[in-house]
Amino acid sequence: MITQEHPKSVIVIFGATGDLAKRKLFPSIYRLVQNEKIGKEFAVVGVGRRPWTNDEFRNNVSDSIQSSLKESKDLNDFTSHFYYHPFDVTNPSSYLELNDLLGQLDGTYQTEGNRIFYLAMAPEFFGTIAQNLKKQGLTETNGWSRLVIEKPFGHDLPSAEQLNQEIREAFNENQIYRIDHYLGKEMVQNIEVIRFANAMFEPLWNNRYISNIQVTSSEVLGVEDRGRYYENSGALRDMVQNHLLQMVALLAMEPPIKLTTDEIRSEKVKVFRALRSISEDEVKNYFVRGQYTSGKLGDKELIGYREENNVDNESQTETFVAGKLLIDNFRWAGVPFYIRTGKRMAAKSTKIVVQFKDIPMNLYYKKGETVPPNLLVINIQPDEGITLQLNVKKDGDAGDSMPVKLDLTNDFLDGINTPEAYEKLLYDCMRGDATNFTHWDEVALSWSFVDPISEAWKKGKAELATYPAGSMGPKEADEMLEKDGNQWWPVN
Numbered sequence: 001m002i003t004q005e006h007p008k009s010v011i012v013i014f015g016a017t018g019d020l021a022k023r024k025l026f027p028s029i030y031r032l033v034q035n036e037k038i039g040k041e042f043a044v045v046g047v048g049r050r051p052w053t054n055d056e057f058r059n060n061v062s063d064s065i066q067s068s069l070k071e072s073k074d075l076n077d078f079t080s081h082f083y084y085h086p087f088d089v090t091n092p093s094s095y096l097e098l099n100d101l102l103g104q105l106d107g108t109y110q111t112e113g114n115r116i117f118y119l120a121m122a123p124e125f126f127g128t129i130a131q132n133l134k135k136q137g138l139t140e141t142n143g144w145s146r147l148v149i150e151k152p153f154g155h156d157l158p159s160a161e162q163l164n165q166e167i168r169e170a171f172n173e174n175q176i177y178r179i180d181h182y183l184g185k186e187m188v189q190n191i192e193v194i195r196f197a198n199a200m201f202e203p204l205w206n207n208r209y210i211s212n213i214q215v216t217s218s219e220v221l222g223v224e225d226r227g228r229y230y231e232n233s234g235a236l237r238d239m240v241q242n243h244l245l246q247m248v249a250l251l252a253m254e255p256p257i258k259l260t261t262d263e264i265r266s267e268k269v270k271v272f273r274a275l276r277s278i279s280e281d282e283v284k285n286y287f288v289r290g291q292y293t294s295g296k297l298g299d300k301e302l303i304g305y306r307e308e309n310n311v312d313n314e315s316q317t318e319t320f321v322a323g324k325l326l327i328d329n330f331r332w333a334g335v336p337f338y339i340r341t342g343k344r345m346a347a348k349s350t351k352i353v354v355q356f357k358d359i360p361m362n363l364y365y366k367k368g369e370t371v372p373p374n375l376l377v378i379n380i381q382p383d384e385g386i387t388l389q390l391n392v393k394k395d396g397d398a399g400d401s402m403p404v405k406l407d408l409t410n411d412f413l414d415g416i417n418t419p420e421a422y423e424k425l426l427y428d429c430m431r432g433d434a435t436n437f438t439h440w441d442e443v444a445l446s447w448s449f450v451d452p453i454s455e456a457w458k459k460g461k462a463e464l465a466t467y468p469a470g471s472m473g474p475k476e477a478d479e480m481l482e483k484d485g486n487q488w489w490p491v492n
């Protein structure tokens with residue numbers, strides 16, 4: 001059941017001394033309190049191995065908030081709800097002491113026995129933690145207990161199945177919240193509303209009127225200090241298996257009969273089932289992988305991926321992926337969904353471009369010229385909003401037209417006040433709303449789609465292209481669309 005307001009809970013963060021907790025989780029909890037989404041009935045217990053005291057932990061939380069948010073007030077009051085409990089999560093007996101602390105905090109903060117266990121740690125610990133929580137009795141409370149799991153959920157389908165089995169021995173599916181932070185982004189959540197609340201789009205949202213859909217998520221950052229993780233992951237597992245496929249599912253799904261978690265998830269699952277699987281030998285025709293070499297962004301000289309920390313100097317890991325997806329159902333037969341993502345690209349931008357089919361006859365452009373297509377652009381980040389590219393009469397020339405953009409960016413959204421994705425997802429989890437978390441079926445189907453691609457690459461069945469850091473990816477990604485008579489639309 002979904003709680004309507006002011007959910008109460010103790011939140012245990014495993015990995016509370018790590019990067020994700022500091023950059024995303026603490027500021028999100030702070031904003032939930034400041035925005036009065038949660039009241040005083042909450043406590044946070046941080047777990048890590050570092051021998052910090054409560055005070056050291058609280059100082060770290062304060063620093064994180066001051067460095068991530070423009071304004072911070074009442075920090076002492078806020079951090080007084082935070083407790084640190086150091087232990088190695090592989091040590092079963094330590095969970096008993098943690099349970100005692102949770103019992104005390106339940107009483108002090110009147111959290112009604114509700115517990116969130118947030119696993120902000122490397123995935124190899126997920127199964128162990130879940131099982132220890134169950135075995136040592138931490139899930140037996142008067143209230144509810146929920147498990148939030150960070151990505152990546154496994155490395156491929158077999159490892160994801162194994163992990164799922166371990167977790168399911170301790171928690172039911174309805175207690176498990178697999179986070180995909182893209183599903184918490186305002187404009188990703190807006191995809192459904194734009195599609196299903198506007199009479200003008202839904203009738204056109206099919207293969208009769210849409211030529212192709214492009215989903216780009218480009219990053220300016222390189223791998224930073226995550227080389228060790230990224231070498232085993234690459235862009236396919238890091239971004240495509242989760243964030244990009246989730247956006248494709250939201251764009252392609254049928255209208256759910258109700259806005260409930262189960263109905264929405266079941267429509268997304270149907271999209272994953274209709275995704276045309278690609279055999280290892282076909283991968284080179286549908287996917288391009290690339291790796292950045294040294295380059296320049298503005299005045300800044302950038303090193304190549306192989307020179308980054310903890311990266312093999314002969315690494316074959318892809319830092320860029322572009323792909324062409326086909327969805328074999330009545331609505332989408334014949335419409336390519338092009339996706340691309342990469343690190344060290346020219347711009348930080350997540351954008352969806354829906355390109356409509358050409359008009360049947362060109363009355364307005366000169367012979368040989370084509371009328372620019374109508375484009376619906378959903379800007380997910382850094383700007384949020386939508387633009388619609390239409391053709392209008394060219395000034396003073398009755399027989400000519402030109403494209404203009406109907407820009408709804410500033411009119412309805414103020415990016416500064418838009419809640420962080422993690423803030424929304426944490427709040428959803430506290431309220432028991434799992435709609436914007438991924439169900440196991442979605443995870444399993446997306447691995448089934450991705451596994452032959454990574455297998456083909458591992459076996460060298462497709463070239464690893466290169467691109468200079470600071471560019472929009474390898475030329476092979478442009479050629480993939482050119483073969484279909486299409487082109488990538490600019491992201492900025």
Ligand SMILES: NC(=O)C1=CN([C@@H]2O[C@H](COP(=O)(O)OP(=O)(O)OC[C@H]3O[C@@H](n4cnc5c(N)ncnc54)[C@H](OP(=O)(O)O)[C@@H]3O)[C@@H](O)[C@H]2O)C=CC1
Nearest residue numbers: 015016017018019020048049050088089120121122150151
């Ligand atoms: N950082 C990011 O931007 C994103 C991260 N993620 C995911 O979030 C998770 C965490 O990532 P991130 O914060 O970057 O990782 P970090 O390496 O920064 O943090 C790892 C955390 O795990 C703790 N830890 C490691 N081993 C143990 C152990 N045996 N017992 C107890 N604590 C332990 C560390 O504590 P200590 O050192 O004190 O032992 C530390 O708090 C990963 O699954 C990652 O894939 C997902 C999306 C984005």
Ligand SMILES: O=C1O[C@H](COP(=O)(O)O)[C@@H](O)[C@H](O)[C@H]1O
Nearest residue numbers: 151181217219221238239350381
């Ligand atoms: O999950 C991940 O996402 C980030 C990009 O997230 P965004 O919200 O900044 O678009 C990516 O940098 C990271 O490698 C990946 O693990």
